[in-house]
Amino acid sequence: MKKIMLVAAPLAFALSACGGAADDAGEQAEDVAEAEAEVMDAEAGVAEAEAEVAEEMGDEAMEANMEAQAEELEETADEI
Numbered sequence: 001m002k003k004i005m006l007v008a009a010p011l012a013f014a015l016s017a018c019g020g021a022a023d024d025a026g027e028q029a030e031d032v033a034e035a036e037a038e039v040m041d042a043e044a045g046v047a048e049a050e051a052e053v054a055e056e057m058g059d060e061a062m063e064a065n066m067e068a069q070a071e072e073l074e075e076t077a078d079e080i
Helices: 002-057 060-079
Strands: none
Touching: 002 060
């Protein structure tokens, strides 16, 4: 019985340590996804600002293009 415990205890400890590493990796992946969504939101804000500049300059095609790009970025960020 003692021999089994000598083998089982380190094995159980090693397996629990692997689970902790997997949790850390999962948390890191979530952090990366959240950061990517924030970057896309920022890019959408830039595209909206460019659309406003295009509107002031009277460039309707550029305005429409930038508004569409901003909307697409916001939708993608929301999906992440």
